[in-house]
Amino acid sequence: MDSIARAVDTASVPRLAALAALLADETRAAVCLALLDRRAWTGGELARHCGVAPSTISEHLTRLVDGGLLVQERQGRHRYVRLADPGVARMVEDLAAYATPVPGTPATSLRAHSAGEAMAKGRTCYDHLAGRLGVAITDALTTRGLLRQDAGFALTDGGVAWLTDLGADLTTTGKRPLVRPCLDWTERRPHLAGTAGAELCRLVLTMGWAERIGSGRAVRTTALGRAEFERTLGIGAEQFELV
Incomplete structure (x- = not known):
């Protein structure tokens, strides 16, 4: 052997x-x-x-x-x-997490600083939400008993019902899991990925809870989104600094 x-x-x-x-x-x-x-x-x-x-x-x-x-x-x-495929995206994002600059490293320009701040606040990680927005949503799902993190990531029955009621299609295809943790390269904590993470990102953008900033990956919450995140998940705007 x-x-x-x-x-x-x-x-x-x-x-x-x-x-x-x-x-x-x-x-x-x-x-x-x-x-x-x-x-x-x-x-x-x-x-x-x-x-x-x-x-x-x-x-x-x-x-x-x-x-x-x-x-x-x-x-x-x-x-x-x-x-x-999503596997390549996961690998690139994971490598980016290890390549994050040492905290306190100055940005090379004001434009770079602004872009970096926007990405840290909220962004898409291939097809799911990341940054402070993604982590705040993940934490809120866990606090409300919709997501379990004690033995890996797993949706509870309540979590499945909540996402389905929003309009999510949780049908999994191929080898992609329903949920999985993705290490956030700015927060150094996990955010929600997998089929559920992709569907949640799709819904948040299509329902107008968040919008893309320009043509890049950065996203920000809208007034509607801030109200809905607080109503449905108890997330205050200050938790992910997207005001």
Whole structure:
């Protein structure tokens, strides 16, 4: 058995090294972080976002697609890319949690500081809510007995009923769990992910409880959302500083 285990470990070495090499480049890392918003981006959009030439971004996108981190589709003259699946998104977000700057590290510009603050307050993590907003919702669900965290993440019967009443489709497909914890890279605490987390994010945005800020991942609560979060979950605006 030990020889078999060693053989498996040895076979994994080149794959792990290749994966690490894909994300070791700052432009490719920036692409993966941008695509955590779950949208499909064109090469031109990503080139402008990363501040590189279109020819340069094309080379990076080809490597990421060939490496299995991105998938692409063509519509006319445009090539769109997105993260390959939720598993890749989870890996990128988890790595970002470990790569968070040391607390107190100054931002390089006022714009960077403002963007960082907005992302810390609330953002989408692929298809679920993160930042102080996501953590506050997760804590409120737990306090109200809708979510259990004592032995991993699990919705209670009340939690299933609450989400279903909101309009959530909790049907799971493939290997995706109904709920799972996702380590928040700014709060360093878990927020709700999985099918339930994705459905809650979808509903919060479609019902107008929160809205996106510009074209990025940052989100903020609306006046309606603040009222509904307090009414349904007892969350005050000061808990996630999204006033």
